Amino acid sequence: xxxxxVRVRGVDKVFGAGADKTPAxxxxxLEIPKGAFVSLIGPSGCGKSTLLRLIGDLTQPTAGMxxxxxxxxxxxxxxxxxxxxxxxxxxxxxxxxxxNVELPLEVSAKNKSARADRAKAMLALVELTGFERRYPWQLxxxxxxxxxxxxxxxxxxxxxxxxxxFGALDExxxxxxxxxxxxIWKQTGTTIVFVTHSIPEAVFLSTHVAVMSARPGRIxxxxxxxxxxxRNDLTREDERYFGFITRVRERLRxxxxxxxxxxxxxxx
Amino acid sequence: MFRPARSVLSFLVVISALxxxxxxxKLLGGDPSEAWTPPFQWTVASDLNMPHVWDIAASFVEPxxxxxxxxxxxxxxxxxxxxxxxxxxxxxxALLGLALAIVFVHSQLLERAxxxxxxxxxxxxxxxIAPVVVIxxxxxxxxxxxxxxxxxxxxxxxxxxxxxxxxxxxxxxLMRSYASSSRDVLVKVRLPAAAPYLFAAFKVAATASVVxxxxxxxxxxxxxxxxGAILNFNQFYVSGPPKLWAAIIVAAVVGxxxxxxxxxxxxxxxxxRAAPSDA
Amino acid sequence: MTRRIRYYGPAVAVFVGVLxxxxxxxxxxGIQQFLLPPPSSIGSAFAEHFDELITVGRNxxxxxxxxxxxGGVTALVVAFATARWAxxxxxxxxxxxAANSVPIIAFAPIMNNWFGILxxxxxxxxxxxxxxxxxxxxxxxxxxxxxxxxxxLMRSYAANELAIFAKVRVPNALPYIFTAFxxxxxxxxxxxxxxxxxxxxxxxxGQFIITEAAFFRFANAWAxxxxxxxxxxxxxxxxxxxxxxxxxxxxxxxIADSS
Numbered sequence: 127x128x129x130x131x132v133r134v135r136g137v138d139k140v141f142g143a144g145a146d147k148t149p150a151x152x153x154x155x156l157e158i159p160k161g162a163f164v165s166l167i168g169p170s171g172c173g174k175s176t177l178l179r180l181i182g183d184l185t186q187p188t189a190g191m192x193x194x195x196x197x198x199x200x201x202x203x204x205x206x207x208x209x210x211x212x213x214x215x216x217x218x219x220x221x222x223x224x225x226n227v228e229l230p231l232e233v234s235a236k237n238k239s240a241r242a243d244r245a246k247a248m249l250a251l252v253e254l255t256g257f258e259r260r261y262p263w264q265l266x267x268x269x270x271x272x273x274x275x276x277x278x279x280x281x282x283x284x285x286x287x288x289x290x291x292f293g294a295l296d297e298x299x300x301x302x303x304x305x306x307x308x309x310i311w312k313q314t315g316t317t318i319v320f321v322t323h324s325i326p327e328a329v330f331l332s333t334h335v336a337v338m339s340a341r342p343g344r345i346x347x348x349x350x351x352x353x354x355x356x357r358n359d360l361t362r363e364d365e366r367y368f369g370f371i372t373r374v375r376e377r378l379r380x381x382x383x384x385x386x387x388x389x390x391x392x393x394x
Numbered sequence: 395m396f397r398p399a400r401s402v403l404s405f406l407v408v409i410s411a412l413x414x415x416x417x418x419x420k421l422l423g424g425d426p427s428e429a430w431t432p433p434f435q436w437t438v439a440s441d442l443n444m445p446h447v448w449d450i451a452a453s454f455v456e457p458x459x460x461x462x463x464x465x466x467x468x469x470x471x472x473x474x475x476x477x478x479x480x481x482x483x484x485x486x487x488a489l490l491g492l493a494l495a496i497v498f499v500h501s502q503l504l505e506r507a508x509x510x511x512x513x514x515x516x517x518x519x520x521x522x523i524a525p526v527v528v529i530x531x532x533x534x535x536x537x538x539x540x541x542x543x544x545x546x547x548x549x550x551x552x553x554x555x556x557x558x559x560x561x562x563x564x565x566x567x568l569m570r571s572y573a574s575s576s577r578d579v580l581v582k583v584r585l586p587a588a589a590p591y592l593f594a595a596f597k598v599a600a601t602a603s604v605v606x607x608x609x610x611x612x613x614x615x616x617x618x619x620x621x622g623a624i625l626n627f628n629q630f631y632v633s634g635p636p637k638l639w640a641a642i643i644v645a646a647v648v649g650x651x652x653x654x655x656x657x658x659x660x661x662x663x664x665x666x667r668a669a670p671s672d673a
Numbered sequence: 674m675t676r677r678i679r680y681y682g683p684a685v686a687v688f689v690g691v692l693x694x695x696x697x698x699x700x701x702x703g704i705q706q707f708l709l710p711p712p713s714s715i716g717s718a719f720a721e722h723f724d725e726l727i728t729v730g731r732n733x734x735x736x737x738x739x740x741x742x743x744g745g746v747t748a749l750v751v752a753f754a755t756a757r758w759a760x761x762x763x764x765x766x767x768x769x770x771a772a773n774s775v776p777i778i779a780f781a782p783i784m785n786n787w788f789g790i791l792x793x794x795x796x797x798x799x800x801x802x803x804x805x806x807x808x809x810x811x812x813x814x815x816x817x818x819x820x821x822x823x824x825x826l827m828r829s830y831a832a833n834e835l836a837i838f839a840k841v842r843v844p845n846a847l848p849y850i851f852t853a854f855x856x857x858x859x860x861x862x863x864x865x866x867x868x869x870x871x872x873x874x875x876x877x878x879g880q881f882i883i884t885e886a887a888f889f890r891f892a893n894a895w896a897x898x899x900x901x902x903x904x905x906x907x908x909x910x911x912x913x914x915x916x917x918x919x920x921x922x923x924x925x926x927x928i929a930d931s932s
Contacts, residue, residue, distance in 0.1 A: 184825055203831050210829040216822045220844040220922045229840065233830040261922050287829075401767035408768035443787050507683030517859050517905035519866040522882045522898045529708060601774040608776050609867060613883075620779070628782035628871060638782060646775040653774035 130193075131285055131317045132158035132181055137190030139176055150176050152342040154190070158285075158319065158334075163311055164348075165320045165328035165335045167374065173343025174321045175289050181319060182208050182287045195284055202284075206234055209278030209316075213290040215270040217262035217277075224249065224258040227277045234281055248276035251310055268299040275307070279314060286318045293323065301362075304331055308357055325378070329370045330357060337377045347377055413447055420444060445636045450643070453636035465637060469623060469644040476619035477648050479535045480607040483542025484599055484652075490543060491550025491599070492592070496580065498551075499558040509555075516548050521609050528614035537614060542606030546599040553595035557588025590667065593660040600652040608645060620645045710892040715899065718892035725881075730900045733869070733878040736793050737861040737908070740800020744861075745854065748805045752812035756842065762813055769813075773806035781868040790872045799868040804857035811853035815846025848923045851916040858912050862905040 139151040150173040158164050166174040179185045180192060183199040194202035202208065209230075217226045227245040236244070249255055252272040262270055271291055278286055292300040304327060311318055322328050328335045335349045351370050353361060361367055423436030424444070437443065454466035462468070494512065498505040524541050531537035561583050569579045611621030620641060627638040692712050698704065699711040710718075719726065755762040781799045788795035819841055827837045869879025878901050885893040916923075 182829055184828060203829065206831055208829050210826060212822055212826070214822060216820070216826050218823070218841070218844065220847070220920065230830045232840070233827070233832040233836050263922075404764040405767045405771055407764065438787050443783075503683055506680060507687045510684045511687065514902060514906060517862070517902040517909070518898060519863050519878070519882075519901045521863075521867050521870055521879070522886075522894065522901065525886055526708065597774075601776075604774075605776045605778060609778060612870060624779055624782065625871075628785075631782065631786060635786075642779045642783070645779040649774045649776050650771045653771070 129160040130157045131160045131162075131195060132156065132319070133193040134177075134181070135191050135193075137177075137180065137187045137192060139173065139180060139185070140188045149342040151180075151187075152344055154343070154345055156336060156345060156348070158317060161315055161317055162334055163308075163318045163320065163332045165322055165332040166338060167322055167325065167328045167335055168338030168343070168378065169340045170323075171343075172338040172340040174338055176343070177338075178287050178289055178319060178321050181285075182210060184210075206230070206281055207284040209281070209283035209286045211271075211274050211278045211286070211288040211291045213293045215262070215267075215274040217270055217273055219262060221262075222258065223254065223260050223262065223265070223273050226262065226273055227280050229277060230281050236281075244280055245276075248280045249273075251279065251313065252276045252306065268295055268303060271295065271303065272306070275310070279310070279316070282314075284317065286316050288318065288320045290321050290323065292327070300327070305358065307331065312356060325371050325374050326362075329353075329367060329374060330361060335370075335374055337374055346380075349373060349377070416444065417447060420446065442632070442635055445639060450636040450639045453634070453640050458637070465640055469620075469641055472618060472620045472623045472641075473644045473648045475535070476604065476607050476611070476621065476645075477652065479538040479610065479619060480542055480600075480603040480648070480652060482535065482539030483544075483606055483610075484546050484596075484603040486539060486543035487546025487599055487603065488550050488596060491547035491595070492554050494547065494551045495554030495558055495588075498555055499584070500576065505555075512548065512551055515544070520544055520606065521613060524610050525613045527610075535616070535619075538607055538610035538616060538619075541610035541614075542603045545602040545606035549595040549598040549602065550592065553591045554588055557591030558584045560591065561587040590664055593656070593664060596656045597653055597660070600656045601649055604645070604649045604652055620648065710895055714892040715895045718890075719896040719899065722893060722896060726896060726900050729876055729878050729881045729897065730904050732793070732874065732876050733862065733865050733901070734904055734908070736796040736865040736868075736877070737800055737905075739793065740797035740865065741804055741854075741857055741861040743797055744801030744804040745808050745857065747801065748808035749812055749850070752809045752816065756813055756816035757838075759817075762817065766810070766813065769806050769810050773810060777803045778864065778867045781871040784868065785872055791874055793874070796865050796868040796873060796877075800861045800864040803864040804853075804861055807860070808850070808853040808857060811849045812846055815849030816842045819845050847920050851912070851920065851923075855909060855912050855916070858908040859905050862901065862908060866901060 134154050134156040137151060137154040138149070141148050141150050154177060156164075156177075166177060168174050176185065180187055181194065181199060183203040192199045195205075195207055197205070197207075218229070221229065224242070224245045227248050228241045231241040231244060246255070246258065249258060252275055254269065254272055254276065257265065257269070262273065265273065275291070278288075292303050295303065307318075308331060310316075320328070320331060329351055332351050335351055337346045337349065338344065339346050349370065353364065353366055353370065419436075419439050420432075421430070422432055423434035423439040424432050425441045426432060432439075441449075454469070455464050457463065458465040458468045494508075498509060520541060527541055528537045531540060558580075565583050565587075566579065569583055574582070607619065608621040608624070611617075611619045612625060616622055617626065623641045624638065624645070627634070627641050631638055695709075696711045696713060699709060751765075752762075755765055777799065780802060784795045784798045784802075788798060823841050823845075824837065827841060832840070865877075866879040866882075869877045870883065873880055875881070875884065878897055882894045882897045882901075885891070885897065
């Protein structure tokens with residue numbers, strides 16, 4: 127792990143003040159190597175989304191430091207190193223599919239023809255060629271989320287931050303999009319930080335799974351998922367795949383006494 | 395978020411700022427006095443068009459007519475009279491509006507047949523048909539209340555229809571699985587779901603009812619209310635501009651007061667419920 | 674086609690039915706003209722005074738449109754200016770809501786005195802004040818009630834305030850603005866007519882209706898009332914048409930597409 131894209135050191139995050147003080151994250155250390163696919167997994171309220179937002183400079187740590195590409199997270203955001211994908215697609219109703227994908231390029235003042243070319247290429251990447259002129263509400267939920275991914279990738283971010291991007295989709299769509307995401311990851315070589323509730327999803331996608339505990343949120347262990355690349359439908363039937371799932375589950379359970387399998391319940 | 399103290403405070407701040415602005419305009423372009431000759435002469439800022447704030451305030455305590463009661467008392471009585479008409483109109487209008495919404499939500503045929511006319515009704519200038527209503531109902535405050543109801547039923551019908559349709563379809567299916575009657579569905583699911591929408595409409599209706607009452611008084615020859623007072627002081631404007639302003643202020647207070655009343659009822663009634671984002 | 678008939682049929686049936694019943698009732702019960710003239714005499718009054726009604730209607734429409742433009746533009750400017758500063762808009766909103774519940778028509782005689790009773794500007798100003806508050810309040814809501822996630826998305830692009838305003842807040846406000854203008858279209862015409870009631874040119878709907886009613890020519894008055902509602906419905910529909918073109922993505926247009 128010499129080439130770290132993200133370096134989190136001793137980060138605490140406390141919400142509120144005085145009597146309402148609630149510690150969300152405590153002593154977080156995390157190194158994310160370039161090109162890695164890291165999942166953050168843990169029970170509800172473990173602060174995995176908060177950690178993602180801290181890395182993306184959408185909120186600031188109470189203590190500790192975060193470095194992205196050797197810069198502060200703030201500097202990295204101003205340099206437009208991030209692509210964000212939320213659980214909801216957050217597409218603008220008033221823009222066409224292509225217009226939505228062009229949005230970050232407009233903000234970074236790219237010229238018009240470069241924007242259109244880039245947006246078309248990104249839409250091709252997520253296999254939505256032909257839908258450029260449609261409006262978001264004319265697409266299915268899975269297609270909307272693919273537009274959101276195309277948008278996040280449009281200015282070639284160094285790091286893609288995804289907050290439960292497939293959480294609201296049905297299982298079949300989710301599995302298909304998982305495969306697509308892996309293909310895009312391979313094609314672009316982007317580093318991905320991925321928040322999820324689903325253990326199988328985390329194991330299937332990631333090179334590393336960071337298992338977190340709740341109240342206060344801590345990283346219990348970072349598990350290296352040594353499954354062969356590229357992963358495909360056969361991976362889901364691989365015995366080692368189930369082995370990693372069991373391992374992640376046991377690590378989660380070990381920190382949730384009396385609530386076996388709570389994370390799975392939340393994911394279903 | 396309901397912070398009455400803060401709302402009232404910012405309201406007072408803006409009102410005071412406007413009052414100061416008013417006098418600044420007069421200072422710059424009003425009529426000259428012994429003490430001060432304004433640099434400009436604006437017709438709009440003359441004492442006839444923009445009486446001094448203190449002259450308006452003073453007019454409240456001066457008698458409205460020679461040896462009569464003070465204007466303030468006359469206007470308060472007129473305000474109460476108009477409020478009574480408006481309240482009557484509000485109650486008629488709200489009940490009619492809600493009844494229509496309930497009918498429309500149960501009958502698509504009636505909805506398609508009548509809703510266009512409910513909408514079109516609001517384009518008819520009420521002031522034009524007011525005299526006819528007054529003749530039909532032989533005058534009196536009841537006629538004015540009916541005119542006022544004409545303006546108030548509309549927002550209630552439209553919002554009521556939306557509110558009654560707002561419950562989660564799964565809640566309606568749940569009720570169906572209990573084999574509940576449509577009356578039960580209405581009382582237990584639809585009406586509670588519609589409450590926030592209805593209150594939003596009641597606030598609009600409260601204002602509309604005061605407007606309706608004032609407009610209704612004009613052509614109906616009723617001179618005991620604020621509409622009558624405004625008409626009256628308009629005729630004698632040249633002899634006492636502050637009186638018309640005083641009447642307008644009382645009309646504003648009645649309008650805002652009725653609105654505030656509904657707002658308070660809303661807060662009490664909907665306590666602990668999240669407001670719908672679009673109502 | 675059959676779906677169209679099923680959709681619009683009931684409304685058309687009611688229109689024809691009500692007119693027929695009205696005509697019949699007036700004749701059968703011998704209702705006097707001053708209570709309710711039959712549709713047939715309103716129709717012939719309309720034909721007889723067609724040219725005058727058109728002039729009268731046009732003059733009032735000019736007042737209404739002028740007032741809506743003055744009030745609407747001012748409201749947009751104020752809302753855009755104050756939306757920039759959260760404290761200013763938060764302070765202004767309670768005042769605007771309170772002012773919105775003031776019976777504005779009470780200002781009609783004042784405006785007559787300020788701008789001249791025969792000057793159309795006096796009616797325009799009543800309309801302008803009347804539509805100012807609903808448009809301002811709605812615009813301010815549209816500019817400020819923005820989805821938090823959209824703002825975060827823009828922040829993740831390191832977008833500045835201007836970009837957020839142009840790309841998120843303004844498009845978000847457009848449906849609110851159109852809603853306010855649709856309501857204000859009808860309001861503006863009624864406002865102009867009520868303002869005319871307090872005195873004004875004889876060649877305008879409000880004064881026309883009053884005079885005709887005063888001379889017991891009720892069919893003429895009713896013909897003018899019909900003109901008033903037709904003009905105001907047309908005005909409303911024009912704004913709906915502009916809305917369809919300007920914001921085709923909005924849900925109000927979607928429903929029309931699917932039906």
